Amino acid sequence: MALTFQQFLFYAFAAVLVGAALGVITARNPVHSVLYLVLAFFTSAALWLLMEAEFLALTLVLVYVGAVMVLFLFVVMMLDIDLAALRAGFTRYLPLGLVVAALIVWEMASVLGPARFGPGRVAAPAPHGAGYSNTKALGETLYTQHLYAFEVAALILLVAIVAAIALTLRRRPDTRRQDPARQVRVRRRDRVRLVRMAPERRPAPAASEPGGRTGTEEA
Amino acid sequence: MIETIQSLWAAVPEPVQIPVLIVVKILVIVLPLMGAVAYLTFAERKIIGYIQVRIGPNRVGPRGWLQPIADAVKLLTKEIVLPANASRFLFLIAPVLAIGPALAAWAVVPFDEGLLLADIDAALLYVLALTSLAVYGIIIAGWASNSKYALLGAMRSAAQMVAYEIAMGFALVGVLMVGDSLNLREIVLRQAGSPLHWFVWPLLPLFVVYFVSGVAETNRAPFDVAEGESEIVAGFHVEYSGIAFGVFFLAEYANMILISTLASLMFLGGWLSPFEGWAPESWFAVPVLGTLLASGIHWLLAKTAFFLFCFLWFRATFPRYRYDQIMRLGWKVFLPLTIVWLFVEGLAQYFRIGPWFA
Numbered sequence: 210m211a212l213t214f215q216q217f218l219f220y221a222f223a224a225v226l227v228g229a230a231l232g233v234i235t236a237r238n239p240v241h242s243v244l245y246l247v248l249a250f251f252t253s254a255a256l257w258l259l260m261e262a263e264f265l266a267l268t269l270v271l272v273y274v275g276a277v278m279v280l281f282l283f284v285v286m287m288l289d290i291d292l293a294a295l296r297a298g299f300t301r302y303l304p305l306g307l308v309v310a311a312l313i314v315w316e317m318a319s320v321l322g323p324a325r326f327g328p329g330r331v332a333a334p335a336p337h338g339a340g341y342s343n344t345k346a347l348g349e350t351l352y353t354q355h356l357y358a359f360e361v362a363a364l365i366l367l368v369a370i371v372a373a374i375a376l377t378l379r380r381r382p383d384t385r386r387q388d389p390a391r392q393v394r395v396r397r398r399d400r401v402r403l404v405r406m407a408p409e410r411r412p413a414p415a416a417s418e419p420g421g422r423t424g425t426e427e428a
Numbered sequence: 429m430i431e432t433i434q435s436l437w438a439a440v441p442e443p444v445q446i447p448v449l450i451v452v453k454i455l456v457i458v459l460p461l462m463g464a465v466a467y468l469t470f471a472e473r474k475i476i477g478y479i480q481v482r483i484g485p486n487r488v489g490p491r492g493w494l495q496p497i498a499d500a501v502k503l504l505t506k507e508i509v510l511p512a513n514a515s516r517f518l519f520l521i522a523p524v525l526a527i528g529p530a531l532a533a534w535a536v537v538p539f540d541e542g543l544l545l546a547d548i549d550a551a552l553l554y555v556l557a558l559t560s561l562a563v564y565g566i567i568i569a570g571w572a573s574n575s576k577y578a579l580l581g582a583m584r585s586a587a588q589m590v591a592y593e594i595a596m597g598f599a600l601v602g603v604l605m606v607g608d609s610l611n612l613r614e615i616v617l618r619q620a621g622s623p624l625h626w627f628v629w630p631l632l633p634l635f636v637v638y639f640v641s642g643v644a645e646t647n648r649a650p651f652d653v654a655e656g657e658s659e660i661v662a663g664f665h666v667e668y669s670g671i672a673f674g675v676f677f678l679a680e681y682a683n684m685i686l687i688s689t690l691a692s693l694m695f696l697g698g699w700l701s702p703f704e705g706w707a708p709e710s711w712f713a714v715p716v717l718g719t720l721l722a723s724g725i726h727w728l729l730a731k732t733a734f735f736l737f738c739f740l741w742f743r744a745t746f747p748r749y750r751y752d753q754i755m756r757l758g759w760k761v762f763l764p765l766t767i768v769w770l771f772v773e774g775l776a777q778y779f780r781i782g783p784w785f786a
Contacts, residue, residue, distance in 0.1 A: 280590065282571075
């Protein structure tokens with residue numbers, strides 16, 4: 210069976226995605242792991258594009274690749290990780306890890322396997338015409354049908370932001386900070402005082418000082 | 429001659445025709461862009477020179493006009509030095525990651541009615557997503573160099589880009605609210621009528637935020653702390669030499685041109701003529717002058733050139749921001765400003781206030 214171009218793209222992206230996901234967990238250097246994760250996000254965005262979900266795909270790139278992963282990278286780059294210490298217990302925890310992995314694979318296979326989720330069970334969605342706007346359709350459902358859930362989610366996010374700031378904000382009275390408004394408002398008389406005074410008359414130099422030249426003359 | 433070319437082209441099988449056509453279109457966009465980048469560097473040195481009462485480069489070619497070509501030859505023939513403890517692969521791929529998004533974003537930029545590579549619906553989102561990727565080139569370059577100055581530059585750049593991207597994104601939300609579309613071509617066509625219909629008037633605060641954020645996103649003066657010659661030598665590209673450095677340079681200037689083009693498309697009516705709507709019809713009937721006055725790609729180029737001049741003007745005029753001041757401006761001034769203006773816009777649209785939202 211000949212592959213159509215779309216199918217070829219799908220398999221190519223899927224292969225890159227699986228490879229990148231493997232790279233995330235096998236890379237020795239955490240920075241490399243994060244970069245593999247970026248590649249994984251980017252490739253899944255490409256897969257979503259193939260499924261005509263252009264809004265979600267571009268938002269994935271914008272939010273996760275463009276912002277979240279940048280901050281991840283930011284943090285990981287500054288970590289000083291001792292790789293030997295990380296790998297120390299590898300063989301000891303390997304059996305337990307394998308059991309957990311096998312359990313997860315079994316669970317996912319039983320739910321997402323061909324018996325429940327294959328193309329025989331769920332029909333492929335009909336492709337939309339050229340004029341169809343994914344963004345508009347998503348916006349319409351989000352702000353009508355799912356408005357309540359949407360608003361609740363927004364509120365939860367707001368609370369999370371406030372909590373994150375409240376947890377990390379610490380007031381340090383000893384730091385000196387600038388207030389640009391005060392800097393701009395400053396006037397000359399606040400900083401400099403011009404004093405009128407009579408000129409001072411230098412006393413006539415002594416004929417000969419016992420200690421020779423003094424320090425002030427040198428300067 | 430033309431017929432033989434046409435018959436030859438018809439003989440090419442169709443699966444080959446489409447990619448060939450796309451590659452040709454890409455070249456038609458990218459090659460003039462590279463030329464523009466080269467002469468933008470020349471313009472920068474000349475304009476800043478005149479602002480500082482100097483002459484600027486005037487040795488290579490007549491009045492210095494061949495200077496960019498000499499620079500390119502010099503960069504191409506220099507050795508690329510690989511630092512001993514650098515992460516080799518990432519060090520070499522970083523410049524590619526910097527220039528890739530800068531070029532890819534041009535795919536959706538409309539130059540004139542119907543003159544664009546890809547007329548996609550989510551063009552605005554696509555541009556925003558791709559420009560947000562530009563930061564990776566800088567961060568990876570800084571980290572892979574294995575140098576303290578480079579890492580400091582990368583850190584500064586990462587924080588700065590994330591901060592200004594949010595303000596930039598909100599400014600674009602404002603554009604799509606009045607433009608009623610994510611398609612750049614439709615956004616331009618919405619501004620048709622007269623210069624008063626351009627989005628710059630109803631969205632003036634967003635326009636300012638967008639352009640200043642654009643200056644910050646491209647790491648240009650006065651926001652160029654990622655390079656910061658005076659304190660961290662040259663920031664993220666301190667270890668780069670030869671054409672690897674040259675590619676970063678190309679990416680920065682290509683991004684400048686992109687930001688300028690987008691600003692003119694979204695706020696100044698793109699290729700629409702400022703004479704449209706109020707000049708008498710007889711003006712447009714004059715043989716050569718008429719075509720110049722009418723809408724066309726030359727207006728887009730002129731508006732872009734104006735914004736590019738502003739980039740250079742800023743560099744010659746403003747002292748560099750201190751780092752905490754940059755963060756303060758991004759998070760505490762621009763972000764609230766854009767959110768407030770989105771509210772204003774929403775209210776104006778809901779109550780159909782004013783000439784623009786009626």
